[in-house]
Amino acid sequence: MKEIFLCVLSLSLSGALTGILLLLIRPAAGKYFPKSWRYYMWLLVAARLLLPVYIETDLSGVLSPHNIREQFNPGEEEKAAVLSVAGEEKEQETAAEYPKPEQAGISRQQEKGAFDVDWLQVAAYLWGIGIMVSLGMKIGGYRRFTRSIQKKWAAILDTRVQTAADGLCLKLRIKKPEIYESDAVSGPITMGMARPVIVLPTGERNFDKLPLVLHHELVHIKRRDLWYKWLYQIILCVHWFNPILYLVQRKLNADCELSCDEAVLSALTGEGKKAYGNVLLDTAEGNIMMKRNVLSVTLLERKEDLKERLKGIVRYQKGNGFKAVFSLCLSVMLLSLSACAGIEVSPDAVPFQISAEGVLVDKNSEAWQAYDDDQLIGGKDIIDQWHMNNYAGGERIICSGMFLNGAASVMIANAPEDIDIQVNSKFDMREGKFKLVHVDPEGRVSVLNDTGEKTSVEVTMKAGRNVIKLVGQGAKIRELRVNYDHFREKDFESVFYSQEMEEAEEMKTEIEQGNADKEKVMDNLAYLEDETVSKAFAALLEQGESFDAEELKQIIIYSDAELSAQYLQEAVRSGAAQPPSELAVSGIKAYLSSETLTQLLLAMGENLTFELLLDCAPYLDGDEMETCVKQYTELGNQLTEEQANRLKPYMDEAALEPLKPLKPIKPLKPDT
DSSP states (O other): OHHHHHHHHHHHHHHHHHHHHHHHHHHHHHHHSOHHHHHHHTHHHHHHHHOOOOOOSHHHHHHSHHHHHHHHSOOHHHHHHHHHHHOHHHHHHHHHHSOOTTTTTOOHHHHHHHHOOOHHHHHHHHHHHHHHHHHHHHHHHHHHHHHHHHTTEEEOOOHHHHHHHHHHHHHHTOOOOEEEEETTOSSOEEEOSSSOEEEEESSOOOTTTHHHHHHHHHHHHHHTHHHHHHHHHHHHHHTTTOHHHHHHHHHHHHHHHHHHHHHHHTTOOHHHHHHHHHHHHHHHHHHTTOOOOTTSEESOSOGGGHHHHHHHHHTOOOOOHHHHHHHHHHHHHHHHHHTSOOOOOOOOOOOOOOOOTTOOOOTTSHHHHGGGOHHHHHSSOEEEEEEEEEEEOSSEEEEEEEEEEEEEEEEEEEESSOEEEEEEEEEEEEEEEEEEEEEOTTOOEEEEESSOSOEEEEEEEOSEEEEEEEEEEEEEEEEEEEEEETOOGGGSSEEESSHHHHHHHHHHHHHHTTOOOHHHHHHTGGGSOHHHHHHHHHHHHHTTOOOOHHHHHHHHHHSOHHHHHHHHHHHHHHTSSOOOOHHHHHHHGGGSOHHHHHHHHHHTGGGOOHHHHHHHGGGSOHHHHHHHHHHHHHTTOOOOHHHHHHHGGGSOHHHHGGGSOOOOOOOOOOOO
């Protein structure tokens, strides 16, 4: 038992080191690598916790089970060496002063049992008990979770739901799971391993967004994410004493959802991505108070991850060849550093075909006319319709299918001097007109490719702002490929891969100077850094701008929530802004720390209502709730007996008692 425990202890330490390494590189990996890479790299931790494989280095020698065992249990040679240091004379003196155990009538076995506790053996037994308890709690919790849902579920027979599921399963090439509805869930959820099922909440359904919900859950089933979670949970039961692994579990679950989003987004158009983001927001509203079982998957595991997922949607770009090679090299390096064998897994692409049938195009619009008007092309982007399938932008453009009506910037480069690059392009024209153009700093437009043939054109990026644009007139194309030779970002003052990214950078400069335009800020929230959005919010508050509940929630989601809330409560206290509505505060309460939410409630003044206090109560601790209620009563409000009873779960009885209304004195009975 001790040998097994020591081996597990060594593996746990090595796995924790691997986990810390991945946690450190995770933020950077999220910017440059696919989300699926981050998700499956956690398998390195699982492998390191399972496989007792060591590379012969100084560190692995120190951490090997053999060395740990020797430190806990010194051998007979070490004991003899210790005794020899004392010297024979000392031993004789000790023997004369203290009789040997045998002389005192105590055997060596009795002496060891009485005075020498094998703490390593005790730790090993505690570890074994911990495994059984952890595994029992997880299995028991999972069974209770599934039973509570199964008691209230019913099969969905609606043909619209079944038809949507049939089409998605056909595209994903998986067997269609059973689909149920239950009022025990507030959001879509997938559970079960051998026979996974999808459970939807009972109630009215938005059939426009239903395919997005089903697509997300079916991707989980296709990738067998529940098997992955079970594997890690079993490992976690064995290494239950290691706190680092619980943090790894949290990040693994977050990356599971982000990579699933990525798989869904690869099949969506621009409008589809917006709809998918709205689905996440709608799901967040209902899921915040629902406890999820760790061995199930759902559209939104943790509301705290909502901001990262929404930003992932608007900033989604498919990986290119360079990133794939770089991520592979980094994977090999991490495999070597973790000193164990790993399995490289990547999710299958989700092929969807984009069809332009039924798309309405206004032939009198500027977007249609732009194709033949260089002045319109040279101006800001004009887009009427832009649908893409499997689009990857950046230094290399890859798109398997596109419908475009208008002009869209795909690279904006500000050159300090004339720089020559080679633009290579090709595409398969199916309908309409399409061309790739270069717009120089003077606004002159030169066509780089309008036939679709494989073309290589040398372009001089003159000093100033140069733009590469896609221009279409009811264009339907396939297999678009664009790349640039001799192009290096460091040679340019700045490079952007969309007009929105350029505008966001310009806005950042304006915001730093204290200038902000509400409409522009709201339109570009996803392209701005969190702190920049907070600064813009502060500037807008100073300008006297007001925000409705939905706008305020968007600001909080896309900004540094704590900083923005601080700006809001300061503006309210100073009178620069009106107190937010009860609905607005209710919408942002989940995104704020309890301390920040308390300060915002206190800043509400006379606008603080009992209903708002009760709504925010689960997000405050006892002392903070007491402070808010005290201010509420000091403003002249009195708690009724019923209100006091409703606050009991959130406040100490001693603090609540003085705030209760005085009970009327019972009148004396009249003399008879």
